[in-house]
Amino acid sequence: MERDAFISYSHKRDTPLAQALQRGLHTLARPWTRRQIINVFRDTTSLAANSDLGGSIKRELEHSRHFIYLASPAAAESRWVREEIAFWLANRPVDRFLIAVSDGDIAWDPRAGDFDWQRTTALPDMLRGAFPTEPLWVDLTAIRRHERFSLRHPEFRDAVATLAAPLHGRAKEALDSEDLRQRRRALRMLRGAVAALSLLLVATLITSVIAWQQRGDALARARTSASQALAARALVLAGTDPRKAAQFALYAEAVQPTGESAQALGRAVESNENVVRHVQGGNDAVSRWRGAGSSPSSRVALSRGGSRLAYYSDFDPDARQHPDRHIHLYDIGARKELPSLYGGSWPRNGGSMAFSSDGSILAVEIYPNQVDLWDTLRQKRIRTVVTDPHADELASAFQGLTSLAVSDDGRRVAAIFHETPDTSRFGVWDVATGARLATGENATPSSELAFSTRGRLVLLNPATDRLDTLAVDDHAWDDTRTLSGLGLDRGYASLTPDGAWGYVRNGSKAELWDLAQGKRRASVTGGPDFLAVPQDVGDTAIGADGRVVSVYDMALNQVRTLSAFSWPVDSLAVSGDGKLVAASTDDGAISLLSTERDRGGTAVANPQQVKAEELIADGQLAVREVNGGSDLWAVSDGAAGLHRLGHVDATLDLGDSPGDTVVASADGTRAALCVGGMLSLWDLSAGAPAGPEGTLPAEDRLRLLAFVPDGTRVLARGRNTLYVLDTRTWETVQEETIDEDFGGGTAVSRDGTTVAVSVSGDLTVWRWSRERGLTPVRTAAVDLDIHGAVFLSRGGEKVAVTDGDLRITLVDVASGRTALSPAAVEPGGRGLVFSRDLRFLVQTTGSGNGSRLGFWDASTGEARGSWELGSDGGAAVLATPSGELLTLGADGALAHRTVGVEAWRKILCGVVRDPLPKAEYDRYLKDLRVGPPCGALTGD
Numbered sequence: 001m002e003r004d005a006f007i008s009y010s011h012k013r014d015t016p017l018a019q020a021l022q023r024g025l026h027t028l029a030r031p032w033t034r035r036q037i038i039n040v041f042r043d044t045t046s047l048a049a050n051s052d053l054g055g056s057i058k059r060e061l062e063h064s065r066h067f068i069y070l071a072s073p074a075a076a077e078s079r080w081v082r083e084e085i086a087f088w089l090a091n092r093p094v095d096r097f098l099i100a101v102s103d104g105d106i107a108w109d110p111r112a113g114d115f116d117w118q119r120t121t122a123l124p125d126m127l128r129g130a131f132p133t134e135p136l137w138v139d140l141t142a143i144r145r146h147e148r149f150s151l152r153h154p155e156f157r158d159a160v161a162t163l164a165a166p167l168h169g170r171a172k173e174a175l176d177s178e179d180l181r182q183r184r185r186a187l188r189m190l191r192g193a194v195a196a197l198s199l200l201l202v203a204t205l206i207t208s209v210i211a212w213q214q215r216g217d218a219l220a221r222a223r224t225s226a227s228q229a230l231a232a233r234a235l236v237l238a239g240t241d242p243r244k245a246a247q248f249a250l251y252a253e254a255v256q257p258t259g260e261s262a263q264a265l266g267r268a269v270e271s272n273e274n275v276v277r278h279v280q281g282g283n284d285a286v287s288r289w290r291g292a293g294s295s296p297s298s299r300v301a302l303s304r305g306g307s308r309l310a311y312y313s314d315f316d317p318d319a320r321q322h323p324d325r326h327i328h329l330y331d332i333g334a335r336k337e338l339p340s341l342y343g344g345s346w347p348r349n350g351g352s353m354a355f356s357s358d359g360s361i362l363a364v365e366i367y368p369n370q371v372d373l374w375d376t377l378r379q380k381r382i383r384t385v386v387t388d389p390h391a392d393e394l395a396s397a398f399q400g401l402t403s404l405a406v407s408d409d410g411r412r413v414a415a416i417f418h419e420t421p422d423t424s425r426f427g428v429w430d431v432a433t434g435a436r437l438a439t440g441e442n443a444t445p446s447s448e449l450a451f452s453t454r455g456r457l458v459l460l461n462p463a464t465d466r467l468d469t470l471a472v473d474d475h476a477w478d479d480t481r482t483l484s485g486l487g488l489d490r491g492y493a494s495l496t497p498d499g500a501w502g503y504v505r506n507g508s509k510a511e512l513w514d515l516a517q518g519k520r521r522a523s524v525t526g527g528p529d530f531l532a533v534p535q536d537v538g539d540t541a542i543g544a545d546g547r548v549v550s551v552y553d554m555a556l557n558q559v560r561t562l563s564a565f566s567w568p569v570d571s572l573a574v575s576g577d578g579k580l581v582a583a584s585t586d587d588g589a590i591s592l593l594s595t596e597r598d599r600g601g602t603a604v605a606n607p608q609q610v611k612a613e614e615l616i617a618d619g620q621l622a623v624r625e626v627n628g629g630s631d632l633w634a635v636s637d638g639a640a641g642l643h644r645l646g647h648v649d650a651t652l653d654l655g656d657s658p659g660d661t662v663v664a665s666a667d668g669t670r671a672a673l674c675v676g677g678m679l680s681l682w683d684l685s686a687g688a689p690a691g692p693e694g695t696l697p698a699e700d701r702l703r704l705l706a707f708v709p710d711g712t713r714v715l716a717r718g719r720n721t722l723y724v725l726d727t728r729t730w731e732t733v734q735e736e737t738i739d740e741d742f743g744g745g746t747a748v749s750r751d752g753t754t755v756a757v758s759v760s761g762d763l764t765v766w767r768w769s770r771e772r773g774l775t776p777v778r779t780a781a782v783d784l785d786i787h788g789a790v791f792l793s794r795g796g797e798k799v800a801v802t803d804g805d806l807r808i809t810l811v812d813v814a815s816g817r818t819a820l821s822p823a824a825v826e827p828g829g830r831g832l833v834f835s836r837d838l839r840f841l842v843q844t845t846g847s848g849n850g851s852r853l854g855f856w857d858a859s860t861g862e863a864r865g866s867w868e869l870g871s872d873g874g875a876a877v878l879a880t881p882s883g884e885l886l887t888l889g890a891d892g893a894l895a896h897r898t899v900g901v902e903a904w905r906k907i908l909c910g911v912v913r914d915p916l917p918k919a920e921y922d923r924y925l926k927d928l929r930v931g932p933p934c935g936a937l938t939g940d
Contacts, residue, residue: 001039001063002039002063002065003039003040003041003060003063003064003065004038004039004040004064004065004066004167005025005038005040005041005064005065005066005067005068005098005167006040006041006060006061006064006066006067006068006084006088007021007022007040007041007042007068007070008067008068008069008070008075008080008081008084008085009042009069009070009072009075009081009102010070010072010074010075010078010081011044011078012074013072013074013075013102013103014070014072014074014075014102014103014144015044016147016149017070017102017140017143017144017149018042018070019042019149020149020150020156021068021070021100021140021160021163022040022042024149024151024156024157024160024164025038025040025160025163025164025167026038026040027151028151028157028160028161028164028175028179029164029168029175029176029178029179029182030182031182031185037168038164038167038168040068040167041060041064043057043060057080057083057084057087058087061084061087061088061091061092062091062092064092065096065167066096066097066098066166066167067084067085067088067092067096067097067098068098068099068100068163069081069085069097069098069099069100070100070102070140071099071100071101071102071103071104071106071122071123071137072101072102072103072104072122073103073104073121073122074103075102075122076104076121076122076123076124077124081124082124082126085124085126085127086126089126089127089130094130094131094135095135096166097130097131097135098135098136098137098163098166099123099135099136099137099138100137100138100140100159100163101122101137101138101139101140101141102122102140102141102144103122103141103144104120104121104122105119105120105121105122106119106120106121106122106123106137107119107120108134110134113132113133114128114129114131115127115128115131136162136163136166138159138162138163139159140156140159142155143155143156143159161175161176161179219928220256222927222928223255223256223928224256224258226252226255226256226924226925226928227252227253227255227256227257227258227260227261228252228258228260228261229924230248230249230251230252230255230261230264230924231248231249231252231258231260231261231263231264232260232264233248233924234246234247234248234249234252234264234267234268235263235264235267235865238267238268238270238271239271239564240547240564240565240566241564241565241566242268242271242272242275242563242564243272243275243278243281243282243565243589243591243911243912244566245264245267245268245271245272246268246271246272246278246908246911246912247912247914247915247916248264248268248916249261249264249265249267249268249908250265250268250905250908250909250912250933250934251916251924251925251930251933252264252265253265253901253905253933254930254931254933255925255928255930257901259857259859259860259862259864262839262840262857262864262901263855263864263865265901265904265905265908266840266855266864266865266867266899266904267865268904268908269898269904269907269908270867270868271563271564272563272907272908272911272912274562274563274593274594274595275563275591275592275593275594275911275912276332276580276592276593276594276911277330277335277591277592277910277911277912278589278590278591278592278911278912278914279309279311279328279330279590279591279592280311280313280316280317280328280588280589280590280914281317281588281589281912281914282315282565282566282567282585282587282588282589283296283315283587283588284587284917284919286315286567286586286587296313296314296315296586296587296588297313297314297346297347297348297349297350297351297570298311298312298313298314298315298350298570298571298584298585298586298588298589298590299311299312299313299346299350299351299352299353299570299571299584300353300571300572300573300582300583300584300590301353301354301355301362301573301582302355302573302574302575302580302581302582303355303356303357303358303359303575304355304356304357304408304497304535304575304576305357305358305359305575305576306332306575306576306577306579306580307331307332307333307358307359308329308330308331308332308355308359308362308376309329309330309332309582309592310327310328310329310330310353310355310362310364310376311327311328311330311582311584311590312325312326312327312328312344312346313584313588313590314588315587315588316328316588317914324342324343325344325345325346326340326341326342326343326344327340327341327344327353327362327364327374328340329341329376329379330592332580332592335910338376338379339379340379341362341364341374341376341379341381343381344364344366344372344374344381345366345367345372346364346365346366346367347365347366347367347368347400348367349400350570350571351364351365351366351367351400351401351404352364352365352400352401352403352404352415353365353404354404354405354406354413355406356406356407356408356409356410357408357409357410357497357576358410359376360375360376360377360410361373361374361375361376361382361406361410361431362374362376362406363404363405363406363413365400365401365404365415366384367400368400369386369387369388369400369401369415369417369418370384370385370386370387371384371385371387371401371404371413371415371429372384372385373385373413373431382431382432383431383434385413385415385429385434387401387415387417387425387427388417388419388425399418399445400417400418401415401416401417402416402417402418402424402443402445402446402447402448403415403416403426403447403448403449404416405449405450405451405497406431406451407451407455408451408453408455409455410431411430411431411432412428412429412430412431412437412451412455412472413428413429413431414426414427414428414429414449414451414457415427415449416443416447416448416449418445419441422444422445423441423443423444423445424443424444424445424447425439425440425441425443426439426440426442426443426447426449426457426459427439427440428457428470428472437472437475438457438470438472438475440459440470442459442461442466442468443459443461444461444462444463444464446461446462446463446492446493446504447459447460447461447462447463447493448460448462448493448494448495448502449495449499450495450496450497450498450499451497451498451499452469452498452499452500453498455472456469456470456471456472456478457469457470457472458495458498458499458515460493460495460499460502460515462486462493462504462506465482465483465484465485465486466480466481466482466483467479467480467481467482467483467515467518468480468481481518483513483515483518485520486504486511486513492504492505492529492530493505494530494531494532494533495515495533496533496534496535497535497576498535499515500514500515500516500535501513501514501515501516501533501541502515502533503530503531503533503541505527505529505530505531508525508526509523509524509525509527510522510523510524510525510526510527510528510531510556511523511524512531512533512541512554512556521554521555522554522555522556524555524556527543527545527556528543528544528545528550528552528556529543529544529545529546529568529569530543530544530572531543531544531552531556532572532573532574532581533574534574534575534576534577534578535576535577539553539554540552540553540554540559540578540595541553541554541556541578542562542572542574542578542581542595543556543558543572544569544572544583545558546568546569547564547565547566547567547568547569547585548561548563548564548565548569549561549562549563549564549565549569549572549581549583549593550562551595562581562593562595563583563591563593565583565585565587565589565591566585566587566589567585567586567587567589568585568586569583569584569585570584570585570586571583571584578595579594579595579596580592580593580594580595581593581594581595602895602896603893603894603895603896604639604640604641604886604894604895604896605639605640605641605894606641606642606888606892606893606894608633608642608644609892610622610624610633610642610888610892610894611888611889611890611891611892612830612875612876612888612889612890613890614633615876615878615888616654616661616662617654617831618706618747618748618831619635619830619831619833619876619877619878619879620634620635620664620750620878620879621633621634621635621662621663621664622634622642623652623654623662625651625652626647627647628649628651629647629648629649629650629651630647630648630650630651630652630662631644631646631647632644632645632646632647632648632662632664632671632684633645634664634668635878635879635880635881635886636668636880636881637880637881637882637884641886641894641896642888642894643668645664645668645671645684646671646682646684646685646686646687647684647687648662648671648673648682648684648687649687650673650675650680652673652675653675660673660674660675660676661673661674661702661703661704662674662704663704663705663706663707663714664684664707665707665711666707666709666711666751666752666881667711668684669683669684669685670682670683670684670690670707670711670727671684672704672707672714672727673704674696674702674703674704674716677695677696677701678693678694678695679693679694679695679696679702679725679730680693680694681727681728691727691728691729692729692730693730694725694729694730694731695730696718697718697723697725697732697735701718701719702716702717702718702723703716703717703718703746704716705717705746705748705755706748706752706755707752708724708752708753708768709751709752709753709768709770710770712726712727712728713725713726713727713733714727715748715752715755715768717738717746717757720737720738720739721735721736721737721738722735722736722737722738722755722757722766722774723735724768724773724774733773734773734774736766736774736776738757738759739759739760739762745757745758745789745790745801746758746790747789747790747791747792747799748792749792749793749794749795749796750792750794750795750879750881750883751794751795751796751881752768753767753768753769753795753796754766754767754768754792754795754796754813755768755774755792756790756792756796756799757790758782758790758801761781761782762779762780762781762782763778763779763780763781763782763790763799763801763809763811764776764778764779765777765778765779765780765796765799765811765813767796777813778811778813778816780811780816780818781818782801782803782809782811782818789801789802789831789832791831791832791833791834791841792834793834793838793858794834794836794879794883796813797812797813797814797838798810798811798812798813798834798838798858799811799813800832800834800841800858802825802832805824806824806825806826807820807821807823807824807825807861808820808821808825808832808841808856808861809821809861810858810859810860810861819859819860819861820861821856821860821861821862822860822861822862823862823863825843825845825854825856826843826845826846826852826854830843830844830845830875830876830877831843831876831877832856833877833878833879833885834858834879834883835858835883835885835899835900836882836883836884836885836899836900836903837900837901837902837903838858839857839858839859839900839901840855840856840857840858840864840899840900841855841856841857841858841861842854842855842856842877842885842897842899843856843877844869844875844876844877844887845866846869851868851869851875851889852866852867852868852869853866853867853869853875853877853887853897854866855899869887869889875887875888875889875890875893876888877897884896885897885899905933905934908934909933909934909935913932913934915932
């Protein structure tokens with residue numbers, strides 16, 4: 001192979017420099033399209049290691065056109081370098097011998113025509129007299145010392161160019177120019193390639209972004225469709241299965257918040273208004289469990305104090321994890337599951353359960369005709385009571401117990417069991433010892449027993465019209481009475497936990513008896529399938545009729561529905577005070593209900609009985625004429641609801657314009673009045689004027705609107721002007737011209753920072769600040785006539801405008817986006833109020849028992865359902881300073897109403913946490929990633 005140059009150097013000292021020199025010679029002036037145009041040999045990169053290095057080197061020397069000696073004292077002493085130089089001098093032209101000094105010195109003596117060997121240390125003496133003229137050499141000592149081995153360094157580049165010029169057969173300047181030209185060309189090509197690649201990358205990115213956006217759009221549409229379908233399903237199920245309605249509504253909001261999902265949440269909250277917790281969901285495969293003579297069983301029991309719930313079910317969802325049958329315990333006050341009772345059992349078609357009053361002792365029927373007694377505090381079985389030593393031999397043992405009761409103190413347990421198909425016996429046992437305390441044969445299959453508050457056993461025998469009371473300690477019947485007309489041969493009977501009331505059902509006939517008085521209280525055809533009467537009965541009872549659990553009055557009239565289920569109710573329990581109800585259904589659903597819940601809200605005290613008719617127009621103050629003056633109330637946060645601000649010695653005519661007006665400061669200490677054309681400021685705590693009176697500013701009528709946040713100035717509207725007035729002097733601080741004379745409507749936000757005025761089809765919104773006063777921030781076209789009204793959200797973010805046709809125009813103040821409702825709001829309704837989360841507009845409509853709380857979408861104006869308000873006829877909806885909502889009835893009934901998507905979501909997550917069944921999830925959400933809407937599905 002022909003070489004352009006051979007580099008000879010000291011391997012011990014100059015290997016890095018030799019490598020850099022070889023690389024520089026290959027690179028300089030190289031066209032960007034070629035790898036290299038000259039070939040320089042360096043032994044460590046060009047020869048394999050072998051024992052015949054001398055012969056290999058000689059062959060390379062024979063085929064090299066130039067010899068480059070990397071001169072140094074070490075190279076001059078090197079055997080291999082000396083042999084390479086000797087071979088070149090003997091066989092190759094000396095005029096192609098080039099020198100690059102890396103260390104030491106060389107000096108040429110022009111007079112002698114040879115090197116000055118007194119001063120030269122980097123050359124071997126064999127070069128003495130070898131050159132007729134001074135050879136080409138470059139000094140690399142400084143480059144080697146500083147290790148500047150790159151063509152980017154001018155000194156190294158110049159040295160490489162000096163050595164490369166004879167190799168290329170060109171002048172150094174021409175070679176350097178060629179290198180620069182090649183570099184510029186390469187740079188241009190590189191820039192062109194980068195530009196082309198950049199364009200390609202941009203095109204690819206644009207295509208990817210478009211594809212991603214299209215994918216995102218398609219995914220968003222899929223999520224929206226799934227949300228709407230889930231919401232529609234929730235609305236359908238709300239009346240028949242509130243638990244599933246809550247599940248579907250939660251998933252609808254989780255997959256994509258929409259107006260429909262918000263409506264579904266609100267409807268689910270209403271349908272679950274009386275639900276404390278859906279403790280266990282139902283099973284969707286009930287038919288697989290049904291067979292001849294048997295069906296899946298679920299049972300519930302409540303302690304009389306309402307602290308504990310016990311339940312079991314053949315459809316236990318954790319049966320795979322815990323295959324042994326077990327009874328669940330639930331702490332109602334702490335809202336958490338307690339450790340289960342393992343090792344227990346129950347009859348094939350279910351059996352009775354009963355608690356002691358405090359819930360510490362639980363009696364559970366097991367087969368055949370036996371009772372397990374459990375210490376629920378330690379989750380330990382105390383003992384098993386065998387009702388009859390030969391119970392498993394009794395002909396009717398499979399029919400199980402007909403009644404089971406535990407005394408209030410948990411010391412005794414009593415049961416009635418079948419002896420033959422037509423006869424039964426009862427027994428009483430000591431819980432601690434298991435000893436039988438009493439037994440008797442005066443029971444029938446329809447008999448029912450309970451322990452009175454005095455610890456006596458009460459035995460109701462409807463078939464014989466008898467009510468017997470047993471003093472257990474004395475083993476004697478101390479009271480036996482005949483209840484004329486009770487007669488129940490076959491059917492169902494139940495007692496209150498203390499045995500004071502009884503419910504009997506025989507075919508289509510149902511009766512409620514006051515056993516203490518021995519009187520029938522009600523007799524109806526039909527009635528609930530079974531009834532649970534609280535110990536503190538009052539005037540209500542809880543009944544289950546098919547799939548519905550309801551509150552009944554003492555005439556057995558259905559008062560209101562507590563909850564509905566997909567399958568018939570098969571077990572019902574009630575706390576002693578009647579406030580808590582537990583129900584199980586044929587599909588294994590277990591629910592804990594409350595008889596006190598009210599439409600997602602709670603009652604608020606209103607001791608002064610302020611009524612809706614006493615509210616002024618904006619609903620923030622109520623005024624009542626008292627002792628020739630007026631008492632003022634304001635809407636507030638917390639338990640107060642409405643609190644009295646104080647008294648002013650002025651009778652206010654708050655009728656139609658130009659009526660008197662009054663506004664109160666945010667802290668409730670001052671009130672500004674416009675009465676009979678005079679302006680005044682009052683100290684409400686003292687009930688006295690707080691400054692001079694003022695007159696109307698060049699107006700014959702003025703309406704005070706609100707205090708601004710500084711607490712000293714008020715907003716007011718005149719005929720054609722919006723004013724800011726200083727209440728300390730009643731001087732005009734600012735005025736803004738309005739184009740129309742009292743037409744349209746005016747509203748101020750609850751925080752006093754925003755005012756909206758609609759005139760001549762235009763809505764103008766101003767914002768107030770301490771530095772600049774009122775500043776217009778938005779103008780929007782609205783369809784509003786003199787009969788319409790304007791409503792602002794609490795912080796002034798949104799405006800709602802109603803026209804003469806009661807349609808709503810919604811304006812987003814920040815963006816200016818407007819929307820017109822597709823339908824009108826209810827006629828006769830009171831003012832609209834925005835919910836705290838700005839998702840809804842809320843209004844009360846109707847009267848009497850038809851009064852409702854209506855919801856509209858605050859973005860589109862679409863109707864989003866309503867809640868019944870019962871007897872709150874003529875109610876008004878009020879917003880507190882923090883944005884919470886209250887309803888105030890014509891009768892003074894005040895209630896806090898929970899309205900808002902996040903608040904509703906929290907309510908529903910509190911009553912149901914189990915996920916959608918897989919089949920339902922796949923039906924609506926397949927290929928969409930939606931996690932549990934309430935987070936982790938364990939605990940609260």
